[in-house]
Every structure is written in C-alpha cells, then in structure tokens.
Amino acid sequence: MSVQLKKPAASAIPVRVVDRAGLAARLDAAPAATRRWLEATGFSAAPDSHVLVPAADGAIAEVWAGVRAADHPWALAALPRALPEGRYRLSPDGLELPAEVAAMSWELGAYRFDLYKPAARAPATLQLPKSAAAQRGLLLAAAIASVRDLVNTPAEHMGPAELAEAVKLVAEQHGAEFRQTVGDALLKAGFPAIHAVGRAATRAPRLIELHWGDPKHPQLTLVGKGVCFDTGGLDIKSPDGMRQMKKDMGGAANALGLAQLVMALGLPVRLTLLIPAVENAIAGNAYRPGDVIRTRSGLHVEIGNTDAEGRVILCDALACAAEAQPDLLIDLATLTGAARVALGAQLPALFCRDTATARELVDLGLALHDPLWHMPLWRDYHGGIESEIADIVNTGRGPQAGAINAALFLEDFVPPALPWLHVDLYAWNDTARPGRPAGGEAQTLRTLLAWLERRYR
Structure with missing residues (x-):
C-alpha cells in the first residue's frame, strides 16, 4: 500500500496543500526564499499541480500541491506517481484535508494494473495518522482497485469460473455463504435464459451467489x-x-465491489449478491436470432439480436431476486451502447421508478464526484419491445431509446411494488485522469454506498 496509517515520521517530506483562493495568503506567510522559488516556477496552485521546494543543501524541503478543494475526492491523486519515491506527510501549514479523502485519493493515485507489466517505479508513500476516517478511505480505495483489476483482466484469465473464484474469495474474507449453479444444472434450477446465452461457450455459464x-x-x-x-x-x-x-x-465487478464495502462496513442488512456469469460465444449450439426462450419468471422472450444478451441473463437473476421480496433491489450492468451515446463514458444512466429517490441519488453523486444521471422508464415505449409470437423481444423496433428499451425489458421481471434501481454503466475510462487511469473503473460505487448508509443507518 502507498498509504501508511501511522504517526508520520519527522523525516517525512511535508506536502503543503493549497488552492488558488488561498495561495496569496500562504505565499505571504512563507519564507522569502520559498516565496521567490514558487514565483520563479510559476506555481499557481492549479489543481493536480505541484512544486518541489529545495532546501539549502539541495534536498527536498517540502512540496506545494494544488487542489480544487480540500474535500475533493481526487485531491492528492496526481502526486504518488509524480513525486520522487520516498515518505511524505501532510503539512499543518496547508489546507486540512479530510483523512478519508487523503487516504483514498493518494492510494488510488498509486494504482496501476500490473498483472502483466510491472510498474516502472514504486509510488511515493504517504504517512497518515491512524483514524477511522483514514481506514474508511483505504477500504474505498481497495474496493475500487479490486473492481478495476477484475475489469482489466483479459477474458482468457477472467472467465465465469474465475469470476466465481473472485466472489468466493470475498465471501471467505467476510464470513459470507458462497454457492454457484453451473452448466446444465441451471436448467434444473430454473435459469433457462442464463443457460441459453452461455451454452455455446467452452466455459460453462453459471449463477454465482453470495449471502x-x-x-x-x-x-x-x-x-x-x-x-x-x-x-x-x-x-x-x-x-x-x-x-x-x-x-x-x-x-458484476461493481456489484461485487459494493457488496465488499457493505460487508466491510457492517451495514445492518441481509445481503444477497447474484451474478449471472457467461461468455457469449459462437458455436453450433449458440442461441439464435428468432429463438424464443421461456425465462424463470414464465415470460417468453423472443431473441431479436443475440448481441443484446445482457438483459437476457439479467432477467433470470432479477426474477430470482424478486422471489425473496427484498427491501431493495439494485442491478448494475454494462448494458447498452445507447446509454453511452446519450450520456458519454463518465455518466452512468440511472433508471428508477421513484423520482424523488432518483433525484436524491443524482444530487448525492454530484456532491461526491461519483455521478449518475436519471433517465426515464417511459412506459409508452414498451410497445417497442412487444413481440408478435412471445411476451417481449430483447431488442426494440429501431435504434431510438435503446437504453430505455433495455430498462423497460428488465422492469418486466421486477414486481411493481419492489423498490428497484437499474444502473447502466460503462465501467471504463477511455482516457486517464489523476487517480483514474485508462482502463477498468468503478462507477457509482461511492454514491450507492453513501445512499445505502443513509437508508440503513
């Protein structure tokens, strides 16, 4: 870990955190030599910028680091890979950062997916006084990093069986029950849609469960x-x-990351995690356009396109989840390109039957810089997913409203009285930002956790 929760050593290099609004006052209070150095280097406290301030002997005396705001979740994320290797501590002469922010942003700024290509250098280390808030920051960072690792791992090494092993490991860490239903056993157990999508792969489909x-x-x-x-x-x-x-x-990776946090923080809930895990492959026994599948709920689904497979496997899992009549049901899925066209990579689409809940989540996401955006479950579009020969079809009649069509499809498998959130997310960064390298990403994790804590604490 790049964050050490311990009393910072006196020899650790101080990092003075400043923002643009307070820079002038900080400069006035600084020694004349430091002030002249910062002016000469053009330091303006721009977010994610920093300057190494030298001591008389040429060593690093301190670091001045610019941030957007003291409570910004990525405040220190640009530093671990940019600063020289060594130990650092936060200076009391700068802005006071919440310990959770400091721990999480530094730890995720050090993140690299290095399973196949080791990092060129070790990140700088931050020493922080031990506290519950700092520990929470590291828990968040660990969950986000685990989501990234799962998504970044190539399919050769992250098939349905390996995904199940990842869930099993988390279950063992938290004393949870783990089980899975694999291959043709899905048919006996009443999960025909999951089986249909995954049956053509050499790696067996399965329903993964954690309780x-x-x-x-x-x-x-x-x-x-x-x-x-x-x-x-x-x-x-x-x-x-x-x-x-x-x-x-x-x-699935994001759902597992959220489950990991729910258990680690001991939320007073009875948690169930369901992951239908498949590889959508091509073989002689692959499911076909035009096929009709009888799902767990009893609804018959016509297959309009085999590339709309996510909603087909989710419908069995949602029907299974609804049988237990949970207090709350949340599904997370990289479901549609249409959501990306509408909102882009950084804004997951939120579908929710209750407008007040949706607005609360959107506001919370904006405040936490972990956004999602409310989109409508527009019932007038349901006719677009109605089939002539089955109850519904897994594609709409045209390219319009694709994300809504997919959400409406899922809604048919969730009883009307059941509180339900559907999040259509990208789980990927196309470009790198401090603390958020290109590649797999956890999205809405912090927002959903904070909202669950409000609901159940």
Missing part, C-alpha cells in the same frame, strides 16, 4: 451482469466493437 448478514435485517439484493466476454453471438460484433468486451462483466 451475508443477520436474517432479521432488511434484505438488500445486488445483481451484476457478468458477461465475461461478448462476441455478440451469432449477431457477431465488428472487430472494433469486440475489442474491449473483456469489460462486459463490469456490472
């Missing part, structure tokens, strides 16, 4: 889309469309 908590507590159920690789099936994707499809299990 934790006191049975007396409210039931919280999380469902994550676990398509470990998506060729598109017989409606095969283009090469460009297939290139990043190792990330199509990003919903």
Whole structure:
C-alpha cells in the first residue's frame, strides 16, 4: 500500500496543500526564499499541480500541491506517481484535508494494473495518522482497485469460473455463504435464459451467489451482469466493437465491489449478491436470432439480436431476486451502447421508478464526484419491445431509446411494488485522469454506498 496509517515520521517530506483562493495568503506567510522559488516556477496552485521546494543543501524541503478543494475526492491523486519515491506527510501549514479523502485519493493515485507489466517505479508513500476516517478511505480505495483489476483482466484469465473464484474469495474474507449453479444444472434450477446465452461457450455459464448478514435485517439484493466476454453471438460484433468486451462483466465487478464495502462496513442488512456469469460465444449450439426462450419468471422472450444478451441473463437473476421480496433491489450492468451515446463514458444512466429517490441519488453523486444521471422508464415505449409470437423481444423496433428499451425489458421481471434501481454503466475510462487511469473503473460505487448508509443507518 502507498498509504501508511501511522504517526508520520519527522523525516517525512511535508506536502503543503493549497488552492488558488488561498495561495496569496500562504505565499505571504512563507519564507522569502520559498516565496521567490514558487514565483520563479510559476506555481499557481492549479489543481493536480505541484512544486518541489529545495532546501539549502539541495534536498527536498517540502512540496506545494494544488487542489480544487480540500474535500475533493481526487485531491492528492496526481502526486504518488509524480513525486520522487520516498515518505511524505501532510503539512499543518496547508489546507486540512479530510483523512478519508487523503487516504483514498493518494492510494488510488498509486494504482496501476500490473498483472502483466510491472510498474516502472514504486509510488511515493504517504504517512497518515491512524483514524477511522483514514481506514474508511483505504477500504474505498481497495474496493475500487479490486473492481478495476477484475475489469482489466483479459477474458482468457477472467472467465465465469474465475469470476466465481473472485466472489468466493470475498465471501471467505467476510464470513459470507458462497454457492454457484453451473452448466446444465441451471436448467434444473430454473435459469433457462442464463443457460441459453452461455451454452455455446467452452466455459460453462453459471449463477454465482453470495449471502451475508443477520436474517432479521432488511434484505438488500445486488445483481451484476457478468458477461465475461461478448462476441455478440451469432449477431457477431465488428472487430472494433469486440475489442474491449473483456469489460462486459463490469456490472458484476461493481456489484461485487459494493457488496465488499457493505460487508466491510457492517451495514445492518441481509445481503444477497447474484451474478449471472457467461461468455457469449459462437458455436453450433449458440442461441439464435428468432429463438424464443421461456425465462424463470414464465415470460417468453423472443431473441431479436443475440448481441443484446445482457438483459437476457439479467432477467433470470432479477426474477430470482424478486422471489425473496427484498427491501431493495439494485442491478448494475454494462448494458447498452445507447446509454453511452446519450450520456458519454463518465455518466452512468440511472433508471428508477421513484423520482424523488432518483433525484436524491443524482444530487448525492454530484456532491461526491461519483455521478449518475436519471433517465426515464417511459412506459409508452414498451410497445417497442412487444413481440408478435412471445411476451417481449430483447431488442426494440429501431435504434431510438435503446437504453430505455433495455430498462423497460428488465422492469418486466421486477414486481411493481419492489423498490428497484437499474444502473447502466460503462465501467471504463477511455482516457486517464489523476487517480483514474485508462482502463477498468468503478462507477457509482461511492454514491450507492453513501445512499445505502443513509437508508440503513
């Protein structure tokens, strides 16, 4: 870890955190030599910038670091890889950062996916006094890093079985129950849609389950889309469309990360995590356009396109989740390109039946810099997913409102009275920002956690 929770050593290099609004006053109070150095280097306290201030002997006397605001979640994220290796501490002469922010932003600023290519250098180390807030920051960072690692791992090494092992490891860490239903056993157990999508792969489809908590507590159920690789099936994707499809299990990774935090922080809930895990492959027994599948709920689904597989596996998992009548059901899925067209990579789409809840989540996401955006479950569009030969079809009649069509499809498997959130997310950074390197990403994790804490604390 790049953050050490201990009393900072006197020899650790101080980092003075400043923002633009307070820079002039900080400069006035600084020694004349420091002031002249900062003016000569053009330091303006721009966010994510820093200057090394030399001592008389040429060593680093201190670091001045610019931030947007003291409570910004990525305040220190630019520093661990930019500063020379060594030990650092926060200076009392700068802005006072919340310990959670300091710990999380520094730890995630040090993150690299190094399974195959070791990092060129070790990150700088921050020493922080031990506190509950700092420990929480590291818990958040660990969960986010684990999500990134799962999404970044190529499909060759992150298939349905490996995803199940990741869930099993988390279950063992928190004393949770783990089980899975694999291959043809899905048919006997009543998960025909999951089986249909995954049956063509050499790696067996499965439903992964984790159960934790006191049975007396409210039931919280999380469902994550676990398509470990998506060729598109017989409606095969283009090469460009297939290139990043190792990330199509990003919903499962985020759901697991959220479950990990719920258990680590001891929320008073009875937690269930369901992950339908498949590889959407091409073979002689692949499910076909035009097929009709009888799902767990009893609804018959016509397959309009085999590349709309995520909603097909989720419908069985959602139906299973609803049978327990949970207090709250949340599903997370890299479900539609349409959501990305509408909102881009950084804004996951939130679908929710209750407008007040949706607005609360949007406001909370903006405040935490972990955003999501409310989109409508527009019932007038439901006719677009109604089939002539089955109850519904897994594609709309045209390219418009694709994310809404997918959400409406899922809604048919969730009882009307059941509180339900559907998050259509990207789980990926196309470009790097401090603390958020290009590649797999946790999205809405901090926002959903904070909202769950409000609901259940």
